[in-house]
Each structure stands twice: as C-alpha cells, then as structure tokens.
Amino acid sequence: MALLEVISIEKSFGQTRVLDGISFTLDKGRALAIIGSSGSGKTTLLRCLNFLEKPDRGRILVNDELLFDAEDALTQRESDIRRKRLNFGLVFQAFNLFPQYTVLKNVTLAGELLLRERGKKQADAADGKQIQDEARALLAQMGLTGKEGAYPHQLSGGQQQRVAIARALALKPKILCFDEPTSALDPELTGEVLRVVRSLAEKKMTMIIVTHEMAFARDVADEVIFMDEGMIVEQGPPQSVISNPREERTRQFLARFSSEA
Ligand SMILES: Nc1ncnc2c1ncn2[C@@H]1O[C@H](COP(=O)(O)OP(=O)(O)OP(=O)(O)O)[C@@H](O)[C@H]1O
Ligand SMILES: [Mg+2]
Structure with a gap:
C-alpha cells in the first residue's frame, strides 16, 4: 500500500493552470525527486500537499486516510488542517529560522506549542525534557552538536538549513518535503546539506525532494518525476528518467545539466 496517494490534482491561479492533473503514489521509505524547469x-x-494552497480538483491520501478531496468540504475543515499538515514536514529554499531564538529553541518550539495546544496547559517537565532531548539528538544527527545555543545569524547558510531540517523532523512527519534545499546556498555549502538528505534517505525516511541537483537526484532518489507546464511528463527510476529519458521534453531539460549528470 502506498503511503501517499496524489490523485488528479489541479490548481489554477486566475486563468493560469499551474497544476494540470498531477497523480502519483509514494511508498513508505522511498525518496522521490521532482525535477522540472522554473x-x-x-x-x-508541495504547497498543495502541505495545505498551504487549496487544489481546485483532486484528492490526497496518506495511509489510506482521505486528507483532502476538492469535492468534499468535510475534508477541508480548518480545525482538521493543522493535524493533517503534521503528516508532512517542509524544508524551504530559504531556511526561515526564527532569528530571535536559539538553534535549540528553533527545533523545539513547534513541539512545545503543540503540547500546550493539546490541552496540557503546563507541558510537564518530563514532556519538555523529552522534546529537548530529541531536539539535541536531531541536531547531533545534522552535525550541529555544540551549536544548540547559537542564534541563526551566527551560523552559515548550510548550518541554518540543517537546523531547518532538524526542525522539520522534530514533529515526526511521515513525509519530508524539500523545496530546492540547496539553491540559496553557496556551492561549497550545498554538499553538507545534500549529505544530510542522503543520510535520511539511507535511514529510509520517506521524502519528496524538489531539486535542480541532477547528480544528487540520480544518486539518492528511488524515483524521479519530471514536470513540465503543470503535468508529469515522465516518471520512473533515475536510471531511466535522468540517465536515459524517453521523452523529448525531458531530454531538452536535462541537456542544460549535461555537464553534471
Ligand atoms: N500565489 C500565486 N499567485 C499567482 N501565480 C502563482 C502563485 N504561485 C505560483 N504562481 C505561478 O504558478 C506557476 C508555477 O509556479 P511554481 O512556483 O510552482 O513553479 P516552480 O516549478 O516551483 O518554479 P521554480 O523552479 O522557479 O521554483 C508560475 O507561473 C508562477 O508564477
Ligand atoms: Mg519552486
């Protein structure tokens, strides 16, 4: 059974159809790379999956639970959306850390708020400690031990992005989504972020990675989708989509990266 099922998603902004019938499934433990031109x-x-945009048509299921159906207003209740959103973690291109908080606080904040929201008026000490311990472990996994007390402006871009990944993981999403996680970084800093994403893939974290790093997608992804004009043009293992594409449009897109892939 697929962990994620995306069925016939359509989205327009004004007269422009930006997503035109997107359907795919993703199994647990797999890494999906999405490539395609600007x-x-x-x-x-990704924003539709994270309930930051509302599709005009289509359905989204996780673990067979219908999270969203454009035809069914009951699936769109604001009160449920926060919970449903927790299925997904999102790491943006620009890291969007809270500048006024330490690295540790950036990672623990959402979990602490969630605890409080769930009726625990005073998140008890044990819960608080568990959140802190988990955050420290995640930061260690991201190679950031010793940076817990630093503020975002004291970190490099690569370090900030690794904090953002730890922050996304802290809420234990079923599916972690990356939107060009390295495109705002200087080239010498992309490697450290890609290494972290690769290690998550090795640990079988289920991931959707939008990227322009073709060599990375080819090495790390189990599956690749090439999108063009709101449609999936080609989909399959990287050995076929990236190394041996069938569609002319995919070939043209990849030709721009030919020195790399
Ligand atoms: N909120 C919005 N309002 C109007 N148009 C939008 C909005 N968001 C995106 N678009 C348009 O939708 C189209 C798709 O944008 P999107 O950001 O999804 O592309 P992308 O594949 O992520 O591109 P890039 O590689 O440059 O990040 C673009 O034409 C964009 O201008
Ligand atoms: Mg984009």
Whole structure:
C-alpha cells in the first residue's frame, strides 16, 4: 500500500493552470525527486500537499486516510488542517529560522506549542525534557552538536538549513518535503546539506525532494518525476528518467545539466 496517494490534482491561479492533473503514489521509505524547469509547478505541488494552497480538483491520501478531496468540504475543515499538515514536514529554499531564538529553541518550539495546544496547559517537565532531548539528538544527527545555543545569524547558510531540517523532523512527519534545499546556498555549502538528505534517505525516511541537483537526484532518489507546464511528463527510476529519458521534453531539460549528470 502506498503511503501517499496524489490523485488528479489541479490548481489554477486566475486563468493560469499551474497544476494540470498531477497523480502519483509514494511508498513508505522511498525518496522521490521532482525535477522540472522554473514555473513548471513544483513548489505549488508541495504547497498543495502541505495545505498551504487549496487544489481546485483532486484528492490526497496518506495511509489510506482521505486528507483532502476538492469535492468534499468535510475534508477541508480548518480545525482538521493543522493535524493533517503534521503528516508532512517542509524544508524551504530559504531556511526561515526564527532569528530571535536559539538553534535549540528553533527545533523545539513547534513541539512545545503543540503540547500546550493539546490541552496540557503546563507541558510537564518530563514532556519538555523529552522534546529537548530529541531536539539535541536531531541536531547531533545534522552535525550541529555544540551549536544548540547559537542564534541563526551566527551560523552559515548550510548550518541554518540543517537546523531547518532538524526542525522539520522534530514533529515526526511521515513525509519530508524539500523545496530546492540547496539553491540559496553557496556551492561549497550545498554538499553538507545534500549529505544530510542522503543520510535520511539511507535511514529510509520517506521524502519528496524538489531539486535542480541532477547528480544528487540520480544518486539518492528511488524515483524521479519530471514536470513540465503543470503535468508529469515522465516518471520512473533515475536510471531511466535522468540517465536515459524517453521523452523529448525531458531530454531538452536535462541537456542544460549535461555537464553534471
Ligand atoms: N500565489 C500565486 N499567485 C499567482 N501565480 C502563482 C502563485 N504561485 C505560483 N504562481 C505561478 O504558478 C506557476 C508555477 O509556479 P511554481 O512556483 O510552482 O513553479 P516552480 O516549478 O516551483 O518554479 P521554480 O523552479 O522557479 O521554483 C508560475 O507561473 C508562477 O508564477
Ligand atoms: Mg519552486
């Protein structure tokens, strides 16, 4: 059974159809790379999965639970959306850390708020400690031991992005989504972030990675989707989509990266 099922998602902004019938499934423990030129709808797709945009048509299921159905208003209740959103973690291109909080606080904040929201008026000490311990372990996994007390402005871009990944993981999402996690970084800093994403793939974290790093997608992804003009043009293992594409449009897109892939 697929962990994630995306069925016939459509989304328009005004007269422009940005997603035009996107369907795919993703099994647990798999890494899906989404590639495609600027404006093809990659970010919009991730935003739809994370309930930051509302699709005009289509359905989204996780673990067979219908999270969203454009035809069914009952699936769109604001009160449920926060819970449903927790299925997904999202790491953006720009790291969006809270500048006024330490690294540790950036990672623990959402979990602490969630505890409080769930009726625990005073998140008891044991819960608080568990959140802190888990955050420290995640930061260690990201290679950030010793940075817990630093503020975002004291970190490099690569370090900040690794904090953002720890923060996304802290809420234990079933599916972690990356939107071009390295495109705001200097080239010498992309490697450290890609290494972290690779290690998550090795640990069988289920992931959707929008990226322009073709060599990385080819090495790390189990599956690749090439999008163009809001549609999936080609989908399959990286050995076929990236190394041996069938569609002319995929070939043209990849030709721009030919020195790399
Ligand atoms: N909120 C919005 N309002 C109007 N148009 C939008 C909005 N968000 C995205 N678009 C348009 O939708 C199209 C797809 O944008 P999207 O950001 O999803 O593309 P992308 O594949 O992520 O591109 P890039 O590789 O440049 O990040 C673009 O034409 C964009 O201008
Ligand atoms: Mg984008």
